[in-house]
Amino acid sequence: MKFLILNGPNINMVGIREKTIYGTMDFNEMISIIQTEAAKRHVEVDCYQSNHEGDLVDAIQNAYFNKLDGIVINPAAYTHTSVAIADAIKAISPIPVVEIHLSDIKEREAFRHHSYCAPYCIEQIKGFGPQGYVMAMDALIKYIEEKI
Ligand code: DQA
Numbered sequence: 001m002k003f004l005i006l007n008g009p010n011i012n013m014v015g016i017r018e019k020t021i022y023g024t025m026d027f028n029e030m031i032s033i034i035q036t037e038a039a040k041r042h043v044e045v046d047c048y049q050s051n052h053e054g055d056l057v058d059a060i061q062n063a064y065f066n067k068l069d070g071i072v073i074n075p076a077a078y079t080h081t082s083v084a085i086a087d088a089i090k091a092i093s094p095i096p097v098v099e100i101h102l103s104d105i106k107e108r109e110a111f112r113h114h115s116y117c118a119p120y121c122i123e124q125i126k127g128f129g130p131q132g133y134v135m136a137m138d139a140l141i142k143y144i145e146e147k148i
Pocket of ligand 1: 011079105
């Protein structure tokens with residue numbers, strides 16, 4: 001299996017930004033844990049981060065054209081604003097997508113409660129920090145294996 005691990009704006013700043021919310025682990029360490037855990041599961045991962053909405057849309061479309069098996073996405077602030085990213089996720093159906101957030105967006109400001117993407121994702125995982133990415137990969141593996 002091959003997954004795209006897609007991170008949106010400011011996720012490259014974890015470990016620097018709002019440490020009480022996002023923790024102290026830096027972005028490279030987080031990606032390295034994701035890669036290690038993916039390898040243990042015999043999953044290949046492409047990890048990509050962008051601060052730009054259109055780049056994220058391109059990455060989602062490329063996952064479709066490159067025949068990837070699933071996507072783990074943290075759309076970050078675009079979660080709450082982006083119809084374009086939500087449409088891209090919808091467009092590549094039936095490729096399964098899991099939405100993940102480091103923090104528990106339901107316990108934060110009201111504007112973070114709504115996700116444009118969630119209706120088109122098989123699951124939303126929130127509030128588990130970097131471990132959430134591993135949980136998201138496991139959710140994709142389970143979903144794909146149950147479908148076969
Ligand atoms: C986030 C939550 C978003 O509301 C926020 O804009 C982020 C990170 C998270 O991982 O908890 O940048 O997606």
